[in-house]
Amino acid sequence: MGWDAGFLAELVATSFGYWWIIIPAVLVGIVVGAVPGFNAQNTLIILLPLTLTLDVEKALVFMVSLYCATHLGGGIPAILVNIPGTGGAAATTLDGYQMARKGQAQQALVLCFTSSVFGGLITSIATVALLPWLAQMGYVMRSVEMVVIMLFGLTLIAVIAARDTLKGLIAGLFGLLIGAIGTDHIYNTPRATFGFLELLDGVPLVPALIGLFAISEALVMLEEETIVKRDNQARAAQASWRETVEGLKWSLKGWWQIVWTGFIGLIIGVIPGAGASIASFVAYQQSRMFSKTPELYGTGHPAGVLAPESANNGVTSGTLVPLMAIGVPGGSTAAVMMIVLQYHGVVLGPRLFVESPSLAYGVFVAMAVSYVFMIFTILPLARYMARVTLVPTGILVPIIVACTIVGAFADREYLFDMWLALVFGVLGYIARKTGYHVTALLIGIIIGPLFEQYLVRALRISQGDLSILFSSTIGNVLWGLLVLSLILPYLRRRPKPVSEESTG
């Protein structure tokens, strides 16, 4: 492979030497991840003048540190105000917000930080070792497999997020159809755009995220005086460093969960297009499936924060694998990184590992080092961040609405997107009040365009024959898992003949 222990030690030492780049990048990344409407991709675009002037190694260290930190930052508002900063943190709301409502926001934040950091750290180290094999995955996944993976992901979300699977599936498919708005991929003919030119490129994700999560949550939040339930307010107000230590103990107890769910994130991250939103839900579902206390998930269970956050950060190294190994970006942020690397004359692909191993492997080492810096930067802040849950909703709601509605504009700079966020806000409110989980809707919208792209590609190969969707072995295994994930919850609900085990 062209590298040894000495080479690796040199890479680690070099990465630590870039602390002056990593720390600001981490701080910017955490803020960017925590604010809905901002993401690593548009921040890196804004900061292109900086990354293009830095030399290639420093630019890469800056970009990966910022990218990893946004994945961690997205969990903060998901826990504190039930608004995920990024799509990858949507699964964190399920248990993180419930913990905050119980007065355990600080512990939930610590769980989020530790699982993010250690999930990201372990998977980035593993990527360095497994890179040649992981790179092959991009070749195995073709359009048929991608269609099934996306349907599988959406089904899991429907089963997990909604109490009623049928409602979850309706919300997910409704989201997929909304995601199909815009011009088609072959002839560019507009479909279901309601006559708006702004929808020709499809439904923008940022206003959809802001509307479905932030505005609808603000409308629901008005029912309570504070986020923390009245009975738990005293407990939350008296929170001290003890709660941080307690969160660390819970994290330590769940170390194995962090490890294996991180690897789920890594593997899903390698598949171009699958992304953090699907990875975190798959990890959540797997964690619940293998848990001795699955009934506690969704009620503020620590494992319900550990699993999605670890997977969410396992994705970060995964998305960079196809970029470095075969020159295909695994996501939109990786695409921006590719532009910067190409500007600096870096030729991505297998030759990179022979010609510039320090750069090819250095990316993942820098990622691991940035996670080390991250834990020391963010952990002490958990205690102070948790105070947000005690702010009266009368103050919190106006601030959330004001900040997020402007955030809806930030991505494409259209006033139209603010209206869109408001429409999605009302839709999200209806969904929340009637038990259709907004997450299923959002994930449908996110994967909608990619789903259509792969579906049409598969159907063109088969000249419109739908049986092609059942023509691959991997695809058929995934179909089997999809059906199993629909049936299993019903089977598990059947009464047990033996006495129930303690829930702990």
Add this chain to the structure above:
Amino acid sequence: MANPAPRDGGREIVGGDLVLPGLAVAFTAYFFYSVWDLSWEAKANATIIGVTLLVLIGIFVIRTTLKVMRDGAGIGLESLFEPRSALGPRLSVVAFTALFVVALPWLGLTLGLFALVAGLMLVLRAGSWRAVVATSATVSMAAYLLFIALLNSRLPRGPIEKLLAALF
């Protein structure tokens, strides 16, 4: 955050559950109409998703009808409006936000945000007038610094932005 089904004197109320499927059916019909004359590549995705969605909604409607007929569940829309005490503030949030977007081209970002936050805090009775002014001013000035001064975004400029541009 899925709310448990509301009850009216022990009776489950399920009417609200049909609102989202109703919207989905209307949207699916519109989608089908918009792709009717297009090539199969342009409508394959919508057809597969739309038909599956309609089948699931059909099953859901049958299930809900059985609940109404067999268990005597109500078909009101109470679940959308409960608790009644929060209805006024909710409508205010939607109305104020819509007004903000309408007035933004004239007021500009800073003044618009100040008015939005202050208006909502007053409606929600969120504290003394000092707290209202301080919070609104902080939010609007932070937005000005980030979006106008730092990022130079295309957000509308109003009197405050023009004044500050003339001064600096």
